[in-house]
Amino acid sequence: MSLQVQRLSKRFGGLAAVDEVSFDALSGAVTAVIGPNGAGKTTVLNLVSGVFASDGGSVFLDGVEISLQPAWQRARHGLARTFQTPQLFEGMTVLETVMIGAHMQAKAGLLSVLARLPKVRKEEESLRLRAEEALDYIGISPTQWQRIALELPYGLQRKVEIARAVAMQATTFLLDEPAAGLNRSETSALSDLFLKLRADGKCVILIEHNMEMVMRISDHVVVMNFGRKIAEGRPYEVQANAAVVEAYLGVEEEEC
Amino acid sequence: MDQLLQNAISALAAGAIYSIAALGFGVVYNATKVMNFAHGEFLMMGALISAALVNSAGVQVVLAVAIASVIVTLLGIILDRYVIQMAVRKTVLTAVMITIGAGIAFRGLMVVTVGRDMLFPPAFEGIKTVTVGSIYLPSQVIWILLLLAALSVALAYLFSSTRLGKAMRAASDNPRAAMLCGIDIRAMSLVAFAIAASTGALAGAFVAPISSAFYESGLFFGLKGFAAAMLGGLGNPIGAVLGGMLIGLIETGSAGYVTSVFKDAIALGLLILVLIVKPDGLLGRAEAKRV
Amino acid sequence: MTTIPSSEIKPALAVVILVIVAYFLAPTDFHLTVLTIVAIHGIAAVALTLAFGYAGLISLGSSAFFGLGAYTAAFAVQKMGLPSLVGLLMGVLVCGTTGYLLARPLLRLNSHYLAMATLALGVVAYIVYGQARPFTGGLDPGIFGLEPLQIFGFKLAGPRQMYWVCWGALLISCLAGANLVHSARGRAMRALRTSEVATSCLGVDTVGLRVMVFALSSSLIGLAGGLYAFFMRSFAASAFDPGLSIDILMMVLIGSMSTLWGAVVGALVITVLPNLLEGFEHYKLLVFGLAMVAVMVFFPNGLVQSIVDAFKAAVLRRSGSVATDDAERRAAP
Numbered sequence: 001m002s003l004q005v006q007r008l009s010k011r012f013g014g015l016a017a018v019d020e021v022s023f024d025a026l027s028g029a030v031t032a033v034i035g036p037n038g039a040g041k042t043t044v045l046n047l048v049s050g051v052f053a054s055d056g057g058s059v060f061l062d063g064v065e066i067s068l069q070p071a072w073q074r075a076r077h078g079l080a081r082t083f084q085t086p087q088l089f090e091g092m093t094v095l096e097t098v099m100i101g102a103h104m105q106a107k108a109g110l111l112s113v114l115a116r117l118p119k120v121r122k123e124e125e126s127l128r129l130r131a132e133e134a135l136d137y138i139g140i141s142p143t144q145w146q147r148i149a150l151e152l153p154y155g156l157q158r159k160v161e162i163a164r165a166v167a168m169q170a171t172t173f174l175l176d177e178p179a180a181g182l183n184r185s186e187t188s189a190l191s192d193l194f195l196k197l198r199a200d201g202k203c204v205i206l207i208e209h210n211m212e213m214v215m216r217i218s219d220h221v222v223v224m225n226f227g228r229k230i231a232e233g234r235p236y237e238v239q240a241n242a243a244v245v246e247a248y249l250g251v252e253e254e255e256c
Numbered sequence: 257m258d259q260l261l262q263n264a265i266s267a268l269a270a271g272a273i274y275s276i277a278a279l280g281f282g283v284v285y286n287a288t289k290v291m292n293f294a295h296g297e298f299l300m301m302g303a304l305i306s307a308a309l310v311n312s313a314g315v316q317v318v319l320a321v322a323i324a325s326v327i328v329t330l331l332g333i334i335l336d337r338y339v340i341q342m343a344v345r346k347t348v349l350t351a352v353m354i355t356i357g358a359g360i361a362f363r364g365l366m367v368v369t370v371g372r373d374m375l376f377p378p379a380f381e382g383i384k385t386v387t388v389g390s391i392y393l394p395s396q397v398i399w400i401l402l403l404l405a406a407l408s409v410a411l412a413y414l415f416s417s418t419r420l421g422k423a424m425r426a427a428s429d430n431p432r433a434a435m436l437c438g439i440d441i442r443a444m445s446l447v448a449f450a451i452a453a454s455t456g457a458l459a460g461a462f463v464a465p466i467s468s469a470f471y472e473s474g475l476f477f478g479l480k481g482f483a484a485a486m487l488g489g490l491g492n493p494i495g496a497v498l499g500g501m502l503i504g505l506i507e508t509g510s511a512g513y514v515t516s517v518f519k520d521a522i523a524l525g526l527l528i529l530v531l532i533v534k535p536d537g538l539l540g541r542a543e544a545k546r547v
Numbered sequence: 548m549t550t551i552p553s554s555e556i557k558p559a560l561a562v563v564i565l566v567i568v569a570y571f572l573a574p575t576d577f578h579l580t581v582l583t584i585v586a587i588h589g590i591a592a593v594a595l596t597l598a599f600g601y602a603g604l605i606s607l608g609s610s611a612f613f614g615l616g617a618y619t620a621a622f623a624v625q626k627m628g629l630p631s632l633v634g635l636l637m638g639v640l641v642c643g644t645t646g647y648l649l650a651r652p653l654l655r656l657n658s659h660y661l662a663m664a665t666l667a668l669g670v671v672a673y674i675v676y677g678q679a680r681p682f683t684g685g686l687d688p689g690i691f692g693l694e695p696l697q698i699f700g701f702k703l704a705g706p707r708q709m710y711w712v713c714w715g716a717l718l719i720s721c722l723a724g725a726n727l728v729h730s731a732r733g734r735a736m737r738a739l740r741t742s743e744v745a746t747s748c749l750g751v752d753t754v755g756l757r758v759m760v761f762a763l764s765s766s767l768i769g770l771a772g773g774l775y776a777f778f779m780r781s782f783a784a785s786a787f788d789p790g791l792s793i794d795i796l797m798m799v800l801i802g803s804m805s806t807l808w809g810a811v812v813g814a815l816v817i818t819v820l821p822n823l824l825e826g827f828e829h830y831k832l833l834v835f836g837l838a839m840v841a842v843m844v845f846f847p848n849g850l851v852q853s854i855v856d857a858f859k860a861a862v863l864r865r866s867g868s869v870a871t872d873d874a875e876r877r878a879a880p
Contacts, residue, residue: 532664
């Protein structure tokens with residue numbers, strides 16, 4: 001199981017936000033995508049998940065080409081994603097939000113639903129069960145399950161979003177700056193969570209600015225700048241790479 | 257051939273009215289991003305009030321039209337300042353329903369004040385019917401075309417060369433930046449509604465001698481104005497005139513082939529088609545698409 | 548768990564009791580007639596609450612489907628000789644199919660354009676109904692002398708019988724709608740309103756879902772139209788003027804954007820109101836327009852909803868319990 005991105009491109013007007021980016025992300029591994037602000041990392045995520053249509057290149061999920069599929073079909077193939085700001089739903093409880101993650105499991109036809117036949121009720125029960133399992137896996141306590149998701153503290157909101165992705169029983173996770181706005185202990189808990197997903201054989205792809213986290217848990221790092229991939233490799237290799245240092249810190253000016 | 261040209265002249269008159277309606281509708285949309293579903297009622301009220309003043313109160317035509325325009329403009333300002341801007345929540349549906357409700361209220365106001373009768377005011381004096389060969393240009397049609405010309409020039413001048421016009425354009429293009437430059441957004445919105453209401457009222461008053469004044473005619477004035485605006489490109493003034501003329505032509509052109517009732521349906525069908533196939537209209541929207 | 552979600556039992560029972568009581572309290576057949584029309588309008592209002600309140604689709608053209616359902620049912624019985632129930636079903640299916648076909652192009656439009664397009668569609672339908680004499684009988688005489696509804700050999704004519712049929716149909720519609728809202732699809736619809744992107748990244752075919760809701764909504768409105776046909780048994784295109792679409796939307800707005808039962812209240816208010824203004828014929832339009840504006844300016848969540856919310860907030864301030872709040876929220880659809 002894995003994700004392959006080949007020569008992915010996206011232009012907005014005259015600007016190439018993403019320019020022929022290629023990389024592979026393996027399952028059972030954490031791949032981090034890093035780079036300065038505006039490097040195009042979120043755009044790559046949007047292209048891979050199908051939110052934007054690409055202007056070139058292809059995406060393969062577990063060997064199947066998904067480049068032309070709309071977002072919802074890619075999700076059905078096992079691709080889950082979270083957003084820079086948690087996209088939770090108005091008026092819905094934590095449990096309901098995570099239950100939507102399990103939506104793909106609901107197969108009853110419309111007429112059965114309208115009549116609320118026993119098989120529909122059974123399905124609801126199993127959706128609920130799946131959501132509860134996901135919430136347990138993430139470590140969100142049952143006391144929180146009936147609270148309105150949008151009223152929770154930020155760190156918890158992020159966890160709910162990830163629980164929702166887990167409920168999808170996805171094989172591949174695209175996470176957009178999951179540690180943003182979290183304190184040290186929350187970040188540490190999140191890292192442990194990602195390592196758990198990794199141990200369970202999932203393909204975890206992480207856009208992150210938190211270098212400590214990236215260095216600690218990534219197996220593979222892809223560095224982007226100005227829409228292009230400028231380096232990739234194991235964390236310590238990338239750290240030493242001159243181009244990467246330049247991208248983040250600039251080049252030393254000659255003294256006048 | 258002569259019949260064709262004669263038909264084209266009726267088309268001109270109808271088209272001019274739709275153009276003016278589209279212009280006013282576009283001005284409000286540009287300024288406020290609100291689609292005023294009550295716009296047609298401005299035309300209806302202009303027609304009805306001026307017709308009532310002329311027929312029942314014997315008021316002189318010029319004065320009647322002026323009074324009607326002032327009243328309708330005031331109602332337009334009230335709609336913006338005391339209704340739309342007061343809304344607690346401003347989603348699209350809310351704005352749409354508010355303007356629809358306002359339209360119904362305007363209609364109801366007319367019923368209470370002027371009544372449900374269809375009024376037939378006389379044609380304006382001052383211009384004689386022009387005859388070229390066997391084709392005649394009725395005086396009222398000339399008046400309508402003059403109105404369109406005058407309003408087009410006035411609006412073009414307003415938006416290109418006056419401070420107010422430039423302020424309005426700034427406000428519609430980038431409200432935040434405009435506010436930072438000291439432009440009062442709410443005042444711009446009021447001016448836009450005033451323009452829409454006054455131009456609409458004038459158009460209605462000018463066309464009343466031809467098409468009669470009736471409290472129910474707002475819906476069709478409005479829908480055809482929308483059709484003209486969407487066809488030419490929403491918010492695009494040249495598009496508004498082009499769209500209006502096209503709708504007028506298509507309507508009159510089809511009058512020979514379908515019954516007069518269906519000709520209304522044609523303009524509407526065109527509106528639906530434009531919305532679905534090319535919502536930017538023929539000449540494109542006035543605003544540039546931001547990346 | 549039962550066939551009805553637990554939170555819907557109380558309102559359903561309340562409606563059943565009120566309907567039974569009203570029947571026996573109603574002084575004349577005229578009152579029953581009005582109440583039967585309330586039920587028929589109520590079905591259309593429930594349909595629109597589903598489409599609009601849950602899936603966010605503004606439709607100003609419900610009158611088109613209402614008429615289509617009525618004319619299809621009449622055509623099936625009078626011109627095709629089919630039994631009345633089959634005619635009713637045909638009305639539902641024709642409307643559902645038309646809704647399905649129209650949905651994809653329409654749903655690509657943003658809200659403003661959708662409002663305009665559906666308004667125009669409603670007017671076009673009205674014009675067509677008035678002119679298509681072979682199918683609709685035109686403006687005059689229209690459809691007349693339609694045979695009454697027959698169920699299991701019983702002819703159901705007149706308000707005393709159609710009252711039960713229409714309110715029964717309304718109850719079933721509300722329950723079916725509630726079942727949809729409380730299902731996985733219902734959750735997806737609610738999520739869709741907040742964030743379409745996030746919802747589609749969760750594997751929900753958001754466009755397909757909205758198409759389904761629109762088709763379902765259209766079929767329900769067709770049902771209302773068919774019942775109208777069998778109740779009135781004579782009608783013309785004037786019954787399906789564009790004002791009807793606005794009336795139905797107002798019923799949703801008076802009621803609630805988030806509960807189906809609110810639509811029933813809305814139907815009651817809007818249908819009964821003009822009758823109360825009898826004698827003030829002159830002022831009806833003005834009052835209606837002003838009321839509409841007032842509701843939208845001050846109570847955009849729906850008038851009944853605002854009243855219910857205010858009531859709940861007042862109760863909570865007294866009890867001061869978070870648990871109550873959560874339980875309330877869990878109970879609300």
